[in-house]
Structures are given as structure tokens and as C-alpha cells.
Amino acid sequence: MFKSARIKLTAYYLLIIMAISGLFSTAVYRGLTSEVARGMRFQALRILPPGNNQEGKQSDGDEPRDTIFFGIPFPSDLHSFPPNFHKQIFDEAKRRIALQLILINAGILIISGASGYFLAGKTLKPIAEMVDKQKRFVSDASHELRTPLTSIKTEIEVALRSRKLNRKEARNILASNLEEVDKLKSLTDYFLSLSKYDDPNPKLTFERISVGRLIKESYIKLKPLAVEKKIKMIFKKNDIFIYANKTSLAELITILLDNAIKYSLPKGKIIVSVGWYNSRAIITVKDNGIGIKKEDLPFIFNRFYRAESSRSKNIAKGYGLGLSIAKRIVDFHKGTISVKSVYGKGSSFTVLLPKKVNLFS
Numbered sequence: 001m002f003k004s005a006r007i008k009l010t011a012y013y014l015l016i017i018m019a020i021s022g023l024f025s026t027a028v029y030r031g032l033t034s035e036v037a038r039g040m041r042f043q044a045l046r047i048l049p050p051g052n053n054q055e056g057k058q059s060d061g062d063e064p065r066d067t068i069f070f071g072i073p074f075p076s077d078l079h080s081f082p083p084n085f086h087k088q089i090f091d092e093a094k095r096r097i098a099l100q101l102i103l104i105n106a107g108i109l110i111i112s113g114a115s116g117y118f119l120a121g122k123t124l125k126p127i128a129e130m131v132d133k134q135k136r137f138v139s140d141a142s143h144e145l146r147t148p149l150t151s152i153k154t155e156i157e158v159a160l161r162s163r164k165l166n167r168k169e170a171r172n173i174l175a176s177n178l179e180e181v182d183k184l185k186s187l188t189d190y191f192l193s194l195s196k197y198d199d200p201n202p203k204l205t206f207e208r209i210s211v212g213r214l215i216k217e218s219y220i221k222l223k224p225l226a227v228e229k230k231i232k233m234i235f236k237k238n239d240i241f242i243y244a245n246k247t248s249l250a251e252l253i254t255i256l257l258d259n260a261i262k263y264s265l266p267k268g269k270i271i272v273s274v275g276w277y278n279s280r281a282i283i284t285v286k287d288n289g290i291g292i293k294k295e296d297l298p299f300i301f302n303r304f305y306r307a308e309s310s311r312s313k314n315i316a317k318g319y320g321l322g323l324s325i326a327k328r329i330v331d332f333h334k335g336t337i338s339v340k341s342v343y344g345k346g347s348s349f350t351v352l353l354p355k356k357v358n359l360f361s
Contacts, residue, residue: 002128006120013116014109021108025101036093136303145187148180190321193251194303197328204245204332211274211281212239214246218254219272222261229266236273242281243356244333252329255322256285256349263347264289280335281353288346297339301327 155173159165212235219226219233226233260270264287271286292300303324330337333353341347 002124006117006124009120009123010113010116013120014112017112017116018105018109021105025105029097029101032097033090033094036097037090040090141187141191145184148183148187152177152180187321190325193325194321194328197248197325197332204248206243206245208241208243209246209249210239210241211249211283214250215253215257215272215274215283218250218257221254222257225258225261226270229261229264229268231261231264231267232269234269234271236271238275240274240276240281242353244353248329248332252326252351253283255326256283256351259322259349260285260287260289260347263287277352279355281355283351283353284348286346286348291343291345291347292339292341293343297341300339301337 155176159170159173162169215235219235257270257272264270268288271284273282273284273286275282301323303321327337330351330353335351335353337349337351339347339349
């Protein structure tokens, strides 16, 4: 599809360029032929008939010299011209001008064709990447949606076929279905977040907020998970203030804390620190959990990416969308996010955010 689109776009480029070149060449051809004709008439007027003792008389020792137009010599003595000589000279000059312009336009056609094909490829490349990305996203999303839907469908079908379904079994099926529905709701929430931050101009307001307070509020929401795994949370924070979108920054912190809790071993430790680094706010979330393998690090911010070897489903369930959303939130705030990890020893996520975001930079 994109190959044919690239060829069509190249053809459009060539059509525009050659139309301009053709108009320009026509104007040049008419201008040059007009100048040749004017020059020939001017030269003819300068040459007087033999016997004239004024301007047309050659001085002793002077030899008549031929005049050259576009490499074509013709005698300076007007009376030595054969019949139709002026017309022959003029026609030959026009042919040479036309030939040169044709060669120039042929060169423009070749160069423009190659350049247009290259530029068409550069123009369509982001679109092709976006379409491929969208296809992968739809495929991955369909796969993630299929699992809970299949589970719900299977349980309902089994329940309907059973003639001895009692109340307890029905409640268990409903509880299982509710769990799968919660998974679907969680997944759709992720999709909504992704679509919000994929918008090039999301309508989000910025305000002066306390980063330390946001971390505390996010931890309160996740505290039951930490308590369940007996994880100790250590805060090393300064009460720093930055201009940001409160909702999205709270979502970012929640994602990082939730990740740290999920992938920490029971009775583990998580250290959260906040401060300033080179006039930028720095947020660090460090855990001593299972860590991430070196070969997986470049891909952890990709959608639906889950390093099964290091972050097994047996340890934590997820869709591989959290860090992708976190990356988009950080990008929206003109910041950076990075990770350092040692497999089997833990991971450390670092976020750097400007004190005040310039949305137009």
C-alpha cells in the first residue's frame, strides 16, 4: 500500500516540478530566441554596403571578421550572405537553444524523480510507522481482551449446561466473572489513558503542586498491597513544588509505586526520594525486587511488553501498559524517565521534570 502511495506522491512531485520547469523553459526559449533575432538585426544594421566611405569602410590592414551567434559564424559582410542565410542561422540557433533546454529539463526530471522518491519515502515513513504501530496495538489489545472474555463465556456456558447448579456454585461463577470484568475495566482504563496522552494536544491544565503530597496520596491508595506483602516503604522527600498536571502526575507516581510493589519480593523494601537535580525535579523509586534482565531494558516502555523471564505472571499480573503510559506522561511534561536494574537485585526508576513546563517548546 505504501509503495504505491510513494510512487503516486513521487509522480505528483514530478508533475508539479516539471510543470514549473516547462513554463520556465518556455519563457527562457522565447526570451533567448527574441534576443538572437534582435542581435542579428542589430548586426545587420552595423554592416554598410561596399563603397561606403564612412562607418562601413574597412581601414587598411583590417580584415573582415565573422560574427558568431551560439557558435554559428556568419560573415560580417552582409552582401556575402547567400539567400535565406539569416533564416538558416536563426533556425539553427533556435534548434540549439531548444536542445539545450531539453537536456536541462531531462536532467531536472532525473534529479527530481530520485529526490522526489526519497522525499516521498521520508514523508510517508512516520505514517507507515504509525499505521504499523496501530495494527500492533489492535492485535495486542484484541489478544488481551480475548482472554477474560473467553473465560467469562466458558464459565457461563458450563453453568447453563449444568442441571445441578446450586447456589454456591452460581455465586462462585459470578465472583469469577466479576473478577474478569474488573480486568476488562482495568484494561479499558489503560486504553483511555493511552488515547488521552497520544493526543498531540491533550486538554490538560497545569497548576502548582506538591510532589511530596502526591506521593503520599498515591501510597495511601496502594498501601493495602504493600501491607499484604509486608513491604517497607521509605520516603526521602523534600516538599518541592512544580507546575504540572495534577491528575497525570499522580497517575505517573501511582504506576511507579504499583510496579515497585508488584515486583518486590515479600518483606522487601522500597525507597522513594524527591529533590532537585540541575534545576529539575527528580523522583526516584527504588526496589530490591526481582529486577529486569539487561536485554529487556530497551523495551520495557513499549506497549504490552512484558519480560516473562524476569517479571513472571506468577509474581504479578498486568498488561504491559503501565510503563508505556508513564513514559507518555513524562514526555508530555517535557521530562525524562530512565531505569537501572540488576536482575535478581532490584530496579530503580528515575524521573526528571522541569520546574515549569513550556508547552510550546
